[in-house]
Amino acid sequence: MMQMAIGQTVEIIYQDKAGKITQRKIEVNGIREGRIRATCLTTGAPRVFLVSSILAWQPAEVKRYA
Template identity: 75%
Template sequence: MRMAIGQTIEIVYLDRSGKISQRKIEVLAIRDGRIRATCLTAGAPRVFLLSNILAWHPARGKRYA
């Protein structure tokens, strides 16, 4: 996952209420089991727990900036 820093990836994420969502994020930093990212789906900065990411892959197509 460290290779994803600075990249746009798509994740399947389980939030604290148990809801599963698919998001496109731009990874800014990974530290202490957390990913600091810009969520391109929500258009806002977010922190994601690594343990709650169910799947991920590099984003395809247009890169958002």
Template identity: 55%
Template sequence: MKIEAGKIIEIVYLDRSGKITQRNIEVHGVRDGLIRATDIGSGAPRAFRESNILAWQPTKKGVTAS
């Protein structure tokens, strides 16, 4: 499976300061190793480097975009 636009996924992510976070995101686009998405928890637009995603999976039922 690959990360695709239009999907809501759960990620484990290593941020630039070295902190590992877990987030649910709604993917808007994937290009050149950069994932543009909305963080479901905060509602904020975000960009994630694909190389810093340590793990991901489709979200469990019940997690929706606002």
């Protein structure tokens, strides 16, 4: 399901291992062995997310400026 999102920007609702739930917009770089490598567009930092900890996701609208 997330395979279709590689190279795209998606919005996720994520629960970290401490139980904190956050909503983030990420650019998916790759998916392997239950982990998503992505760039968090909020912080600009590279992150790794566990697929099993993503509670919901949807394609995100990206604003483009000319």
